[in-house]
Amino acid sequence: MGKVNVPKTRRTFCKKCGKHQPHKVTQYKKGKDSLYAQGKRRYDRKQSGYGGQTKPIFRKKAKTTKKIVLRLECVEPNCRSKRMLAIKRCKHFELGGDKKRKVYNYGWKVQSFS
Template sequence: VNIPKTCQTFCKKCGKPSATERQGKASLCAQGKRCYDTRATITKKIVLRFECFEPSCSSRRMLAIERGKRFELGRDEKDGIK
């Protein structure tokens, strides 16, 4: 569709129809375009949910640690990775 660059449309601020210009072609190197075109990450951020052991306190908090494909809970350091 071929649309002219300028046209007459109603302006709320002026309260009358006035000449308005359409936006130009979007740049390929704008920040929003770069963010939009990035590939999705395969790995998810690992979020740990901590809960207080005290019977009077039932507070919970979340802690995000680094990204990873694999996550094992409760493994000792001395076991090593096999």
């Protein structure tokens, strides 16, 4: 099984424009965790002082891959609306790589078509 190769631009429906527009495609990345979220404040308070680790540490990971999430941004200058699009799980993900070419081997000559 090869890589999943996704082009860097995609013509798809924009909810704000109300029609199909070219979109810039990037891979979604999780933002930095806030130090001031309620759960983090509670956890830090509980961890402070003596007593070691207070919460269980998860060690039974079942999945080896994550679902890939694409971030689509409309290229229309006065729109720029963004939306997420989840695709299936894959081990190797590539954004804007070379297109795969079909190669036909006839025995006496090899032809390639793009």
